[in-house]
Amino acid sequence: MALPSTDGGSAANAAGPGKRHAVEFTADAGEYFRIWIVNLALTIVTLGIYSAWAKVRKRRYFYGHTRIDGETFEYRANPLAILKGRLVAVAAIAVFYAVGYFAPLYQWILWIPLAVFGPWLLVRSLAFNAYNTAYRNVRFRFEGSYKACLKVVIVYGWLVFTGFLYPYFKHRLIRFVAENHRYGTARFEIADFKKPFIGAYANAFGFGIVLMVFLLGLMFLTVQGKAPYLFFGMAVLFYGGLFLLFAYIRARTTNAIWNAVRIGPLNFESSLRASDLIWLYFSNLVAITFTLGLATPWAAVRAMRYRASKTTGIASGPLDGFAQAEAQQVSVAGEEVADLFDIDIAL
Amino acid sequence: MIEFEAVYYDGRTSARKPVRVRGYTLAIQIVGEGLRLEVPLGKVRVDPPVGGTRRALHLPDGAQLQTDDQRAVEALFPRAHPLEGWVHALERRWVYALAAVALVAAFAWWSVVDGLPRAARIAAGFVPAAVEVNLGEQSLGFFERNVCGPSALGAARQQALQRRFARLTAGLADGYAYSLLPRACRGIGANAFALPGGAVVMTDALVKLARNDDQISAVLAHEIGHVRHRHGLRMALQAAGLAALAAALFGDATSITSLATMLPTALLQNGYSRELEAEADDYAFQRLKEIGLSPKAFAEIMLLLEKDHKRRSGGESKDYFSTHPATAKRIERALAAP
Numbered sequence: 001m002a003l004p005s006t007d008g009g010s011a012a013n014a015a016g017p018g019k020r021h022a023v024e025f026t027a028d029a030g031e032y033f034r035i036w037i038v039n040l041a042l043t044i045v046t047l048g049i050y051s052a053w054a055k056v057r058k059r060r061y062f063y064g065h066t067r068i069d070g071e072t073f074e075y076r077a078n079p080l081a082i083l084k085g086r087l088v089a090v091a092a093i094a095v096f097y098a099v100g101y102f103a104p105l106y107q108w109i110l111w112i113p114l115a116v117f118g119p120w121l122l123v124r125s126l127a128f129n130a131y132n133t134a135y136r137n138v139r140f141r142f143e144g145s146y147k148a149c150l151k152v153v154i155v156y157g158w159l160v161f162t163g164f165l166y167p168y169f170k171h172r173l174i175r176f177v178a179e180n181h182r183y184g185t186a187r188f189e190i191a192d193f194k195k196p197f198i199g200a201y202a203n204a205f206g207f208g209i210v211l212m213v214f215l216l217g218l219m220f221l222t223v224q225g226k227a228p229y230l231f232f233g234m235a236v237l238f239y240g241g242l243f244l245l246f247a248y249i250r251a252r253t254t255n256a257i258w259n260a261v262r263i264g265p266l267n268f269e270s271s272l273r274a275s276d277l278i279w280l281y282f283s284n285l286v287a288i289t290f291t292l293g294l295a296t297p298w299a300a301v302r303a304m305r306y307r308a309s310k311t312t313g314i315a316s317g318p319l320d321g322f323a324q325a326e327a328q329q330v331s332v333a334g335e336e337v338a339d340l341f342d343i344d345i346a347l
Numbered sequence: 348m349i350e351f352e353a354v355y356y357d358g359r360t361s362a363r364k365p366v367r368v369r370g371y372t373l374a375i376q377i378v379g380e381g382l383r384l385e386v387p388l389g390k391v392r393v394d395p396p397v398g399g400t401r402r403a404l405h406l407p408d409g410a411q412l413q414t415d416d417q418r419a420v421e422a423l424f425p426r427a428h429p430l431e432g433w434v435h436a437l438e439r440r441w442v443y444a445l446a447a448v449a450l451v452a453a454f455a456w457w458s459v460v461d462g463l464p465r466a467a468r469i470a471a472g473f474v475p476a477a478v479e480v481n482l483g484e485q486s487l488g489f490f491e492r493n494v495c496g497p498s499a500l501g502a503a504r505q506q507a508l509q510r511r512f513a514r515l516t517a518g519l520a521d522g523y524a525y526s527l528l529p530r531a532c533r534g535i536g537a538n539a540f541a542l543p544g545g546a547v548v549m550t551d552a553l554v555k556l557a558r559n560d561d562q563i564s565a566v567l568a569h570e571i572g573h574v575r576h577r578h579g580l581r582m583a584l585q586a587a588g589l590a591a592l593a594a595a596l597f598g599d600a601t602s603i604t605s606l607a608t609m610l611p612t613a614l615l616q617n618g619y620s621r622e623l624e625a626e627a628d629d630y631a632f633q634r635l636k637e638i639g640l641s642p643k644a645f646a647e648i649m650l651l652l653e654k655d656h657k658r659r660s661g662g663e664s665k666d667y668f669s670t671h672p673a674t675a676k677r678i679e680r681a682l683a684a685p
Contacts, residue, residue: 031398034444038437040596041447044454048595053431057397064400071354071363071413072401074394136363137356137411184361293597294448322361324409 018267018314025308027065029298035061036297052083062304063133068313076139077132115157119149130181138322144180152176167201168194174257184322186264193260200252204245211241247277258311265317271310280306351419355379358409368412370423375404377412393424395431398438451596458592459615464622467584471577476522479580480544486579487542490532498529498551505529508554511564512547514638515571523574527567529554537655541570543579556651565635565645572630578623585619628677632684646681649674 039054056079063073123146130142156172159165171194181188218234251272258270284299349370354363355377366379375391377384392405402420404412414420426432437443498505512527519525523545530548532538537552547570549563557563573579632642653674 027398031438034441035398035438037444037447037451038434041450042434043595044451051595053434057395057431057434060394060397061400064397074403136361137358137409137413138361288597296597320360320362324359 018265018316021069021313021315021319023308023311023313024067025065025301025305026067027062027301027304029301032058032061032301033294033297037294049083052079052086055079055082062300066304066308068135069315069319071136074134075132076134077128115153116150119153120146123149126177126181135183136319136322138184138324141182141325142177142180143182144176148180149176164205167198171197178257178261182325183263185325186322189262190257191260191262193256196256196259197253200249200256203252204249207248208241208245211237243281244278247281248274251277264322265315266319267314267316269312269314272307273310276306276310349419349422351414351416353377353404353412353414353416355382356411356413358406358411366412368414368419370419375423388423391424393420393427395428396421396435455592455596459589463585463588463592464581464619466588467581470584471580474580476544479577480524482579482583483542483544483546487528487546487548490530490548494535495530495532495548495550497531499531500529500551500554504554507560508549508563511560512567515564515568515634519571519575521575525571525574536659537652539566539570541573541579543574543577545574547571547574556655557648558651559644561640561644562648562651564638564640565631565642565648568631568634569627569645571634572627573623575630576623576626578627582616582619582623586616589615624677625680628680632681636684642681642684646678649678649681 035057039050039057043051043054056075056077059075059077063075066073123142123144126142126144130140133140152172156169159169174197175190175193178188178190215234215237218237251274254272255270258268261268280303284295284303287295288299351368351370353366353368355366356363364379364382366377366382369376369378370388372388374385374387377386386406390407394403394405396402396417399417401413401415402417404414404420406412437447500508508529509527512525516525525545525547528546528548530550532548532550532552535550537550537556539547539549539553541547547567549567553566554563557566628645631645635642635644
């Protein structure tokens with residue numbers, strides 16, 4: 001669980017038998033800006049040591065401003081544990097990049113341990129984040145085992161190399177992640193979301209092909225010397241196209257996943273729109289660039305506010321009946337390494 | 348006595364119970380429907396404050412109180428978190444936020460202008476030359492496979508150029524095995540480039556463009572400067588450092604917005620690259636003098652290269668957005684070289 005978006009809550013749709021709970025995000029961009037910049041400055045002054053506290057404070061601010069049914073989420077991670085995890089992570093990443101720079105042809109050797117180690121990172125990271133997220137004083141948990149995750153990666157992972165079957169692998173992985181989450185003792189269930197999920201990728205793929213054909217045509221003209229300045233236009237088209245595809249896939253797959261998730265009496269309705277996301281990401285990008293990074297906290301608040309406004313929980317019964325599970329201990333190393341490798345399988 | 352409203356969770360389920368809490372000197376009393384509880388203050392753990400978010404009081408056995416009454420919590424637990432309480436106070440005032448902006452800006456500026464290049468130079472000192480040779484061989488492999496073929500120059504001509512190169516590298520004693528590789532390369536025109544570890548690739552087009560061999564020596568001296576000052580390695584280290592810095596400072600938003608750091612990073616890279624070119628130029632002027640040639644040869648070949656480049660692209664070389672300093676500036680420097 002990356003963000004406390006595991007929720008339900010705004011009204012937008014046909015009335016069902018269930019009670020609708022809007023997800024609210026009540027953060028204030030100005031307040032978050034002050035938190036962000038002060039914590040950044042403290043991180044610099046302490047040569048990075050404070051970064052663990054900064055991470056926890058920023059997350060606690062976001063979680064604490066995310067509400068369903070009037071109640072907020074809590075982020076409970078211990079900064080000291082995160083600091084230790086970060087030290088391990090920095091050492092690991094240094095080795096990885098050192099080999100990458102000085103012997104790029106040998107870097108693939110490192111991908112082998114990463115393929116074995118990756119599922120471990122994923123599982124530990126999810127477990128850490130889930131365990132440290134609570135709502136109404138009941139913790140989330142992640143119970144997926146390393147073995148089960150490795151199995152998914154081995155059985156379906158090779159699809160990555162086919163390129164166009166990658167979405168199927170991603171869908172299996174997300175199913176694994178979703179099914180193994182718990183809220184207290186309640187399991188996350190996920191209905192079949194294959195069709196809309198893979199459909200989103202298929203549409204994007206089609207659009208991508210059209211774009212490539214167009215680009216190849218332009219490239220032909222350029223090579224012929226008929227339009228020497230087209231290179232710039234091609235770059236804009238290429239990155240612009242990738243940008244559109246990214247936003248489209250993000251909107252559609254998020255909807256596909258969340259509309260299929262069920263936790264006890266709670267269903268979700270996610271109605272992100274690709275066009276909204278394109279505008280959101282684009283304007284954030286422009287704002288961050290032109291403020292030399294200072295708009296970063298504003299952009300983060302805005303993105304989360306949009307996400308919350310398009311997510312609704314539909315409860316067929318009261319949300320009072322979730323029971324706390326037995327306590328477990330979860331180590332942090334996986335979370336921090338995964339963070340630095342940018343492994344992001346958040347739901 | 349402090350009194351406030353809160354929601355009580357018993358630690359077993361998500362059921363909420365509105366309660367009234369009374370705080371005394373040594374304990375709190377929690378009163379709600381069917382509930383009357385006294386907990387010593389020492390058994391209550393309170394989370395540090397963050398912004399205006401709801402406060403949680405952790406009670407024994409996993410029970411919890413949640414309240415929006417910040418003032419009551421502060422009054423009950425005045426110095427529960429000295430460090431984070433202080434941070435919280437800083438976060439609340441715009442004055443401190445502005446001071447933090449100034450500090451971050453100063454740090455970013457210093458890192459880019461001074462810190463990273465310096466760190467890269469120091470870090471490069473720890474990298475053995477063998478690693479550079481390896482790095483160079485891998486890039487060379489790429490060029491040989493994809494761009495360049497064997498030179499079409501005659502054997503005698505090649506030998507003459509090799510002798511010039513040997514004269515330039517004689518007695519440098521810096522641990523690099525210098526070698527000159529004349530090549531016929533598609534699409535890169537008159538050019539030469541140095542690979543880490545000592546290999547210098549020179550295109551046939553450059554040899555044809557030069558009016559005399561001193562001009563070729565000038566270009567080769569510049570390339571040797573790149574090798575001696577370990578520019579390939581330093582660029583790689585600076586790029587890694589810059590990416591890490593950008594990610595650490597602004598990598599906070601969603602992954603796509605982190606694209607926003609790409610453009611400025613690329614511009615800064617070009618700035619670094621210009622600095623290194625100037626360093627290599629300086630080396631070339633000095634080395635040419637040492638072996639009895641004039642830096643003027645460098646000015647001449649730069650002029651020829653610029654004309655050639657303009658003819659091929661129809662454009663003009665600009666200082667900004669380009670990896671090499673504007674040619675006019677370089678020529679001026681060559682002519683003014685002591």
